[in-house]
């Protein structure tokens with residue numbers, strides 16, 4: 001088990017590259033992947049990193065180098081994956097609500113495709129018939145995940161073809177002689193309860209016999225990671241046991257491989273977001289900290305109430321006090337409403353943990369501020385892997401007509 005990067009290492013990175021800064025620890029990603037492959041070593045399981053969590057090209061290359069495959073949510077992610085050196089058979093495209101042209105493009109790239117609407121399935125059948133095997137993304141009508149905003153498999157979700165419309169799917173398969181090689185479900189993010197996956201498997205087992213040419217079952221991602229000390233993560237070993245148990249007795253006429261698409265599990269904990277304290281503001285009710293960032297850089301707390309552990313690494317032995325940790329943009333951008341931190345002074349460095357997944361990736365230039373730099377700690381060295389924006393970047397795509 002690799003330790004977190006030390007306070008000294010984080011401070012060194014902040015001094016070397018400036019703040020705000022996203023810093024990733026490559027070894028932690030390898031460790032997470034090893035946890036998965038070790039737990040599932042008795043089953044025929046393959047992992048596809050859901051790269052929308054973090055797509056820096058060096059992260060993708062590292063993931064490729066450690067042997068993990070990749071799952072994409074857009075055609076551009078698929079192209080990045082190929083650019084990173086993944087061969088097409090290691091790339092999966094699980095689309096949602098996309099134009100048919102993108103599916104055609106994915107087919108031309110030779111990658112795996114999960115289709116998630118009746119409409120696109122019909123277009124695909126009309127055009128390609130049996131010639132190109134595809135998967136179907138189903139909506140299992142299961143409520144699961146950290147909260148409604150990050151749940152995707154329930155009966156009001158836009159994702160996937162509802163299992164109750166399976167007869168329409170079968171009609172299309174008949175009509176166009178579609179070659180369906182997998183069934184896919186992804187019920188949401190931060191699923192702690194292993195039973196949710198078991199329920200998903202049961203739903204799939206029920207309809208599986210209606211398909212003749214399945215090769216694998218894709219159970220999506222959504223493994224939970226710990227955010228606070230003492231927090232539970234998805235029990236990967238128990239999940240592996242349950243999956244083995246189920247698939248040792250599956251009702252299909254031939255062996256099936258199982259696929260998973262972990263995003264957050266792979267990269268959440270490898271990431272540190274380092275900020276610097278601009279101002280302190282004491283009011284009657286609250287001690288505010290204003291750091292040199294905001295939801296333009298880390299939107300998760302404001303967007304879906306995500307919790308990020310925060311530490312004052314400049315004053316680790318200071319007296320513990322309560323603070324509201326906020327940013328510097330003109331919109332409420334509270335990272336934490338009432339948080340215990342070692343006494344904070346202007347100029348101190350505050351680190352946000354679990355910043356690898358959906359951190360930089362969801363950042364923007366709101367308030368015309370620069371996106372942060374990204375740094376990778378690999379083989380005991382810090383490497384800049386994305387430059388901080390500059391003023392030219394703000395104007396780069398604008399067309400000045402006046």
Ligand SMILES: *Cc1c(COP(=O)(O)O)cnc(C)c1O
Nearest residue numbers: 050094189221222261262263264
């Ligand atoms: C986002 C996504 C994932 C990854 O979810 P995590 O919670 O990050 O593990 C997996 N599969 C699909 C189809 C997704 O859209």
